[in-house]
Amino acid sequence: MQLIIGDKAYSTWSLRPWLVLKRCGAEFEEVVVRLNRPDTAERIAEHSPAGKVPVLHVEGVTIWDSMAIAVWAAERFPEVPLWPADAHARWLARSVACEMHSSFMGMRVQCAMGPQHTMVGPDRSEPPGDPQVAAELRRLVDIFRTMRAQFGAGGPFLFGEWSVPDAFFTPIAARIRHYQLDLAAHGDVDGAARAYVDTLLAQPDFLEWSEGGLSELAKA
Ligand SMILES: N[C@@H](CCC(=O)N[C@@H](CS)C(=O)NCC(=O)O)C(=O)O
CATH class of the missing domain: 1.20.1050.10 (Glutathione S-transferase Yfyf (Class Pi); Chain A, domain 2)
Structure with a gap:
């Protein structure tokens, strides 16, 4: 499993699924694409047609968008209470x-x-x-x-x-x-x-x- 993220100093969108995966105890490889660089778009395009990070590569599938990754995590880690029980x-x-x-x-x-x-x-x-x-x-x-x-x-x-x-x-x-x-x-x-x-x-x-x-x- 690979999570593609932007710079940790300022990629606010990337932080969210990273925190969710950590809570799940998921083992994942982190790949950082540096934002605001001449090759940023090209590097992100290697991972997602949507042209944005975060992106999760898992089970041969590419999932993009921080909310979609959080929804995936709740499905895949049902034993972890990612949403309130009530x-x-x-x-x-x-x-x-x-x-x-x-x-x-x-x-x-x-x-x-x-x-x-x-x-x-x-x-x-x-x-x-x-x-x-x-x-x-x-x-x-x-x-x-x-x-x-x-x-x-x-x-x-x-x-x-x-x-x-x-x-x-x-x-x-x-x-x-x-x-x-x-x-x-x-x-x-x-x-x-x-x-x-x-x-x-x-x-x-x-x-x-x-x-x-x-x-x-x-x-x-
Ligand atoms: N709604 C998306 C937004 C993702 C987003 O806007 N990501 C920014 C970085 S924080 C991005 O990839 N920008 C492309 C760029 O900087 O070239 C999500 O939740 O994943």
Whole structure:
């Protein structure tokens, strides 16, 4: 099994399925395609006609898109609780993971990750003052607070125990840290959303990913 990913320092899409596969204890070979290089498109095209990473090569099949890989993992590792056991929690877990997957365009653009703005630090001092970013941040805080309050009793993650939405929200947690976005100013009245963000960024798998990102930057 091979997972094709972008630079660990800033490929936010690649981080998600990587975290999911780690949770599954899957043994996979990691192939890093450096983004923003003259040969990036050509190198990605060797792996996927969609022209994007992440890509999973498994059982003779190529699966692309981080959500498709997470869905595959839930099928192939049924013994690993990748989605909440409770049906109502599970439906909402899928809703918020899909919302993360398809939305938050303001934050993606205004809080972009790239060679100058990485998920592995150092923090950038100037948060963008864009109204779309502010609205999206309020929505994120609302998701974090509502899900934690409703379903978070069993642990520190969005639905208590770790589940796929936590993988999908880890990259945005890294953007929040890097761009020093103020959650308290966007509805996080008691710090519950901030605590969740800090939990995601303290996970050993994310720290391992960050180490990888730091060594890439040192070599660049
Ligand atoms: N919806 C896709 C998005 C993947 C995506 O946009 N990947 C970026 C890198 S993070 C990419 O491959 N860009 C191509 C390039 O930089 O040339 C997914 O979830 O896998």
